[in-house]
Amino acid sequence: MHDFSKEFEFRTSRSGGPGGQNVNKVSSKVELRFHVANSEILNPEEKILVQEKLANYITGEGYLQIICQTERSQLGNKENCIKKFYELLKKAFARQKVRKPTKPSKAARQERLSGKKMQADKKAARGKIRPNEF
Numbered sequence: 001m002h003d004f005s006k007e008f009e010f011r012t013s014r015s016g017g018p019g020g021q022n023v024n025k026v027s028s029k030v031e032l033r034f035h036v037a038n039s040e041i042l043n044p045e046e047k048i049l050v051q052e053k054l055a056n057y058i059t060g061e062g063y064l065q066i067i068c069q070t071e072r073s074q075l076g077n078k079e080n081c082i083k084k085f086y087e088l089l090k091k092a093f094a095r096q097k098v099r100k101p102t103k104p105s106k107a108a109r110q111e112r113l114s115g116k117k118m119q120a121d122k123k124a125a126r127g128k129i130r131p132n133e134f
């Protein structure tokens with residue numbers, strides 16, 4: 001995998017949620033921004049693939065945006081963002097195996113039909129009792 005660190009853009013802000021005084025004074029939330037179309041590392045096919053598969057992470061301006069605020073430190077959140085970025089790229093570039101359609105085996109078909117027959121017999125036995133005709 002290539003080193004995209006030159007193309008990363010980081011923004012920091014204060015995290016939300018509980019945390020007391022620390023939350024109000026420390027900017028630990030990190031936002032990683034990566035402009036897909038302007039990337040010099042990705043080739044055109046890879047750019048299209050990233051834009052299609054990671055459309056939920058891409059803003060209107062074309063930035064792939066990842067936000068991390070789970071850690072208490074800015075450095076920890078920055079590392080998490082970078083790790084998540086590489087995981088997303090790996091997932092986007094992974095080729096999905098082609099599914100080969102298969103048919104159920106003869107034994108599986110037989111088992112299914114015998115199960116249906118047992119169910120039918122059980123339901124048939126629930127019928128109304130008819131008096132014997134003499």
